[in-house]
Amino acid sequence: MSELHDPNAPQATSDLSNTGRMDVSAVLDEGRASVPDSIREVVFNLDDVHIFYGDFEAVSDVTMQIGKNEITAFIGPSGCGKSTLLRSFNRMNDLIPGARVEGLLAYHGFNIYAPEVDPIEVRRRIGMVFQKPNVFPKSIYENVAYGPKVNGMKVNMDDLVEDCLTRAALWDEVKDDLKKSAYALSGGQQQRLVIARCIAVKPEVILMDEPCASLDPIATAKIEDLMKELAADYTIVIVTHNMQQAARVSDRTAFFTADVDAKGVRHGRLVEYGPTRSIFTAPNEPRTEDYISGRFG
Amino acid sequence: MSGQSASSVAGGLNPLRQTKPRYGEAVIRGVLTLAAAVSLFTTFGIVISVLIPSLEFFAEISILEFLFTTTWTPLFANPQYGVLPLITGTLVITVIAVLVAIPLGLGSAIYLSEYASPGARKVLKPTLEVLAGIPTVVFGFFALEFITQYVLKPIFPSIQVFNALSAGLVMGIMIIPTIASLSEDAMAAVPSGLRDGAYALGATKRQTALRVVVPAALSGIVAAFVLGISRAIGETMIVTIAAGLQPNMTLNPLQGMQTMTSYIAAAGSGDVPTGSIEYKSIFAVGLLLFAITFVMNMISIRLVRKYRQAYQ
Ligand SMILES: Nc1ncnc2c1ncn2[C@@H]1O[C@H](COP(=O)(O)OP(=O)(O)O)[C@@H](O)[C@H]1O
């Protein structure tokens, strides 16, 4: 601890850490900074969650809650289990042979890993946006209509498509090209199309796993604005390796890291979780401080 | 530095000159050119050797008579050369084969790619490909001795010993591995992100497979179908053994039929005098077969390109 805050540390390092911290706290979203310390309405309740791939425990002992209509950011170094944890929220891990969740992961008080739960129902309520924009090889219109169709939703499809594309801030750019292949869109447009496709099935939660990782800064800014708008109606959990992004968009931030056990195996664990402002300006854990100030990770 | 090299050029020996001869390069280049030339000349040779006797044939028999009359009796005293019975024979048997092979082949591919566990796939795919290695003469006797005798005869007592149905069914079985294996390759190449995207919207496995993976792999699947159909049209042994050698202008699959290929095989191995009109008819039928397969391939290239454009 004292060593990490040594004022006599080499000049270059302390410069770097200072700028790192200054930048991040400077971009904190003022509106979102007022989030109360305790969560008002709990959507997810995780109690002692462990996630395994076969015998390998990728995520160890996570206890946390996710608040309704909040944007929660997961940050931490690569390989610490952020994606693994996120994918357990809508049972996407079920698709990986050997993946298994232990502990309680409750959605509005219902354990989503209870035997009677249908993973398809879970995924309909809890949508997901991935790192690479995975539009389907179909028209723009068909991409948005796919989810409502497979879920048998009785809706006016034209209206729904327009509504979702409008909410995803894409309508004006594509309204004359709805029949065109989605592959003709740019990466940023494709990612907004994926978001439109996701909200078309009317989920309550949107999970986003590094949604801007393959986008340029302008496209990233658009997605971030969109997330803040969507947070009025949806609960959003976003994994990001970009701390500035976490600071810009989120209400709460969870910092994860990977601990090495006696056998040399790395297990992801939750180090610190709290309102984004306190995580970035006054972290309790020295490891959080080190990470956000750019000293490791 | 530049002054130095300029002076050594002036002095006669360029330091950048090639000092070691590279014989290996020349040899490889020669061998590869030869290999390309052999296949080119073979194709050319085949076309010429089919084309010349065909042209001689059409000098004696009009193309209209050949293509649009319905009696094929080249070995009779009063021969007639209407090729339509051979075309309908080929068509009926190919359609039966395709009706068997496309659903079963595509079904196997979807099962292997989307449903089977990795362990099951490891066993099943090679097993399926063994089917492709069975000699067609074995399939032919299987059709004649087993399918006709023990499967079709009890259902259709009026069926002839030689019939199009058994040949078509067995030919369908024969091309299942081609269609299944190539379709499975195309589906396995679909990025897993697309499947994740569908599942994340609450799609079931079936909806993911049929509405996302299959459309995404469509160009490869269509290519697999066309290759399978081309194999069916060109297949000779099964039809020769199981469908008989009677040209028969009918669409009734319970009767015997002759196809273009089985006519070529039968007439070519019989004692037809070289240079006679019967002899030249073999080549005329061969040319027609070649033209049909060529058109099929052109269609498939078009289809593949169309889906590529739509999806990329
Ligand atoms: N499908 C999988 N099978 C086995 N191990 C995996 C799988 N996916 C991720 N892991 C492992 O789990 C750990 C956490 O990975 P991940 O959740 O992707 O981390 P992050 O998203 O934080 O970078 C890593 O050690 C990774 O190698």
Ligand SMILES: [Mg+2]
């Ligand atoms: Mg990740």
